Amino acid sequence: MQMKQVAGAAFSFFAAGLLMSGVTQTTVHAASSDKNETYERIQKTHKMNWGVKGDTKLMGLMNIESGKLEGFDIDMAKEITKRVDPKAKVELTQITSGTRVPMLLNGNIDSIIATMTITPEREKVVDFSEPYFNAGQSLLVKNSSDVKNIKDLDRKGARILGVQGSNSIENVKKFAPKARIVALPDYATALTALQSGQGDALTTDNGILYGMAVDNKGVKVVGGTFTTEPYGIAVDKDNPKLVKAINDAVDDMKSDGTYDKLAKKWFNDVPGMDWKEVAK
Amino acid sequence: MWSLFTSHASEFLTGFGWTILSSVIALIGSTILGLGFALLQIVPNRWANLVGKIYIEIVRNIPLLVITMFFYVVVANIFKLNGFISGTIGLTLYTSAFIAETIRAGINAVDSGQYEGGRANGMSWWETMRYIVLPQAIHLVIPPLGNQFVNLIKNSSVLAFVAGLDLMYQANMISQLTFDTFNPYIIVAIFYLMLTMPLSYYMRYLEEKNAH
Numbered sequence: 001m002q003m004k005q006v007a008g009a010a011f012s013f014f015a016a017g018l019l020m021s022g023v024t025q026t027t028v029h030a031a032s033s034d035k036n037e038t039y040e041r042i043q044k045t046h047k048m049n050w051g052v053k054g055d056t057k058l059m060g061l062m063n064i065e066s067g068k069l070e071g072f073d074i075d076m077a078k079e080i081t082k083r084v085d086p087k088a089k090v091e092l093t094q095i096t097s098g099t100r101v102p103m104l105l106n107g108n109i110d111s112i113i114a115t116m117t118i119t120p121e122r123e124k125v126v127d128f129s130e131p132y133f134n135a136g137q138s139l140l141v142k143n144s145s146d147v148k149n150i151k152d153l154d155r156k157g158a159r160i161l162g163v164q165g166s167n168s169i170e171n172v173k174k175f176a177p178k179a180r181i182v183a184l185p186d187y188a189t190a191l192t193a194l195q196s197g198q199g200d201a202l203t204t205d206n207g208i209l210y211g212m213a214v215d216n217k218g219v220k221v222v223g224g225t226f227t228t229e230p231y232g233i234a235v236d237k238d239n240p241k242l243v244k245a246i247n248d249a250v251d252d253m254k255s256d257g258t259y260d261k262l263a264k265k266w267f268n269d270v271p272g273m274d275w276k277e278v279a280k
Numbered sequence: 281m282w283s284l285f286t287s288h289a290s291e292f293l294t295g296f297g298w299t300i301l302s303s304v305i306a307l308i309g310s311t312i313l314g315l316g317f318a319l320l321q322i323v324p325n326r327w328a329n330l331v332g333k334i335y336i337e338i339v340r341n342i343p344l345l346v347i348t349m350f351f352y353v354v355v356a357n358i359f360k361l362n363g364f365i366s367g368t369i370g371l372t373l374y375t376s377a378f379i380a381e382t383i384r385a386g387i388n389a390v391d392s393g394q395y396e397g398g399r400a401n402g403m404s405w406w407e408t409m410r411y412i413v414l415p416q417a418i419h420l421v422i423p424p425l426g427n428q429f430v431n432l433i434k435n436s437s438v439l440a441f442v443a444g445l446d447l448m449y450q451a452n453m454i455s456q457l458t459f460d461t462f463n464p465y466i467i468v469a470i471f472y473l474m475l476t477m478p479l480s481y482y483m484r485y486l487e488e489k490n491a492h
Contacts, residue, residue, distance in 0.1 A: 098452060102461040125459045165456035182363065182443040183453060189441075196353040198362065198443075 038110050038235055039242040046087045050077040051109035054094035055188045057211030058266050059115050062094065069094070072207075072266040073113045076132065076250075079258055080113075080233070083249035084242070096186050098165035101125060104236055111235045111242070115208055118232040119167050127239060128232035129246045134278050135205035136225025137168050140194065140212055147201050149223030150175045161190045161199035168204040171227050187212070194219065205229045210273045221272060281463045288454050288464075295450030296471050302368045302446060303433045303475070309372040310432065314379025321384050324405060332380070340377035344438050347374055352442040363442035371439075375432045382428060386421035387413055419490045426483025430476045437472075447471050 042048050052073055053060030060071040069092050081090045093109050100112050104126060115135070118128045141147045150172070153160055158179035162169035169181050182199050184190045191212050194202045202209070202219075209221045233250075235242050253259040267275035285292060320332030339347070348370030351361055361369070390413050398408030440448035451468040455461050 098456050101456075101459055105459075105461075121459075164452050170457070183449075184443055185441060185452075192353045193443075196356040197360070198352065198356060 035238050036241045038239045039245065042085055042088055042110060042242070046085060046089060047091055048077075048081045048084065048088045049091040049093055049108075049110045050081075051095040051100050051103055051112040051114055052077060052092050053096075053114045055096070055186050056115055056208050057215060058270065059207055059211065060113075061211075072133070072262060073115065075262045075265070076253075077113050079253055079262070080246055080249040083252055084245045096165065097163050098185065100165070100234075104234060107236070111233055111246070113233045115205060116231055116234055117167050117205070117229040122167075122234070125237070126234040127237055127243050128234055129243055130250065131230030131232055132250050133207070133231040135207045135229040135231060137171055137203060137227040137229055138206040138209050138221055138225050139223050140191075140202040140204075140209040140219050141200070141222055142194065142197075143218055143220055145200065145222075147222060150226050153179045153201055155179065159199040161193055161202040162204060163187055163190050166204055167229075168227075172203050175226055191216070191219075205231075206273070207267075207278060210267075210270045213272075214270060281466060284454070284458065284460060284463045285467050288450075288458075291450045291454055292447070292467060292471065295445065295447040295468070298364065298439070298444065299433075299436050299446040299471070300475065302364065302371065302436050302439060302444065305368050306371040306375060306432055306436065307429060309368075310375035310379050310428075313372065313376035315383055317376065317380035318383035318387065319409070321380070322387060336377045336380050339373055340381070342374075344370060344374045344435055345441060348438050348442055363444040364439060364446075367436070367439035367442050367444040367446070371432060371436055374435070375428060378428050378431075379425065382421050382424045383417065385424075386417035389420050390416045422490060423483065423487050426480065426487075429483070430479055433475050433479070434472065 052069055053071070054062040054069060056071065058071055060069060060073045062068075063070050074092065077092065078090050081088050093103070095103055095109070095112065095114055097114075100109075100114055100116065101122070103109050104112055112126075113132075116122075117135070118131060122128070139147065139150060139153075147153060152158075154176040156178050158176065159182050160169075160172055160176060160179045161182050161184065162172065164183045164185055169183050172179070173181065179200075182193070184193055187204070187208060190202050193199060195216075195218060201222075202212075206221065206225055213219055213221050233246050235246070250259070253262075263275045263278070267273055267278065317332045317335055320328050321336070323329070348367050351366035351369050352363060355361055356366065387409075394412050394416065395408055398412040399405070403411070436446055437448035438444075439446035440452060443449060447468045451464040455464040458464070
């Protein structure tokens with residue numbers, strides 16, 4: 001009799017799960033079905049809510065002293081907002097690589113500018129602007145490490161640290177198929193894990209890695225880049241007006257020198273980094 | 281949902297395996313440790329009581345995630361501990377404090393006449409515990425202990441934060457690969473239920489059996 005009860009209970013939970021999954025999917029789609037919905041919302045409410053990083057030095061970092069978010073992506077978000085809707089207030093929401101797409105699809109944020117590489121898989125779920133930054137995947141290792149480049153990691157027993165939801169952990173499988181991937185929730189944890197010897201190298205885009213190396217004397221960027229990672233600004237699907245407005249804004253910033261000014265401001269003093277390389 | 285499961289079956293099953301392994305190790309470890317610290321709290325030695333009390337109060341009042349991160353990023357500098365091991369140690373220590381309290385409560389609930397009777401018949405303190413008090417205490421603590429075991433299995437999801445390869449970790453990875461933020465977690469919830477529901481029912485069965 002006990003077994004019957006167990007099986008019955010398990011089945012009813014299973015059924016409830018199926019039911020719930022159907023319900024939620026419908027609501028998600030309903031919320032994003034209107035064309036140009038996000039653009040119109042921005043024009044109406046005069047608020048543009050950006051999903052930005054809070055743990056990535058140089059790109060998007062929460063300054064603990066001032067309590068403000070700072071970085072190249074943050075400045076870009078402010079400048080773009082000015083050009084999309086001069087009256088709009090910039091709102092910044094901290095996201096991680098793992099939470100950004102769900103939050104955009106649920107309508108918590110209007111757009112993402114958060115070291116997000118344009119990939120075909122992501123283009124199926126969100127719309128991207130033209131690339132605004134050209135990063136490339138690289139490696140961060142401890143100063144004492146023998147690892148020179150990605151080939152040194154293509155061996156059994158090698159552990160490569162990354163961040164859940166970043167495409168760098170998918171990419172690196174192609175370059176070092178024998179290594180094991182250790183994916184952590186955010187970059188701060190991943191860096192701590194590298195310093196504690198939980199992995200042989202931390203991989204992600206060079207822009208992010210240089211930011212880590214600036215602050216931490218014990219680690220260095222090695223091996224150059226082994227992929228190209230064009231960053232785009234992501235918005236919910238079916239928002240051609242917003243994508244166009246963002247593209248126009250970026251073009252505008254490039255022609256009036258604002259873009260170069262921002263790139264210089266953030267990347268000029270970073271050792272080993274050529275801001276003209278990434279900011280194209 | 282079914283198609284998501286079949287296309288990522290190996291990840292889900294791997295996660296299920298690591299979750300079971302971690303839970304089983306932590307269950308055995310925390311029961312032994314918990315029993316040890318429960319006894320430490322009641323042996324007729326004030327210093328031992330103090331050690332037991334300090335351990336329990338510290339461990340059970342720190343969040344599980346903090347204990348786990350401590351092993352993953354601090355202790356790992358000295359001993360090689362990967363995410364799975366750190367998470368399992370964290371889970372074991374954390375649960376052991378609760379189990380110790382549960383067992384101690386059970387021992388205290390046994391009528392003091394039982395203990396006095398044992399001692400009056402010439403048994404040593406240890407013999408009295410072993411043959412008279414503990415067997416009775418076990419009956420009393422089975423229901424609350426079952427709760428702790430169920431909690432332990434659920435808490436094993438802490439492994440996801442330190443790349444411990446468990447069910448929750450796999451769900452995060454699959455959800456971020458497929459951009460499906462709902463179904464992976466439903467599937468994982470079902471897997472957890474497959475572990476916790478039979479355990480709950482078994483504990484209830486033991487409870488009923490012992491009641492008569």
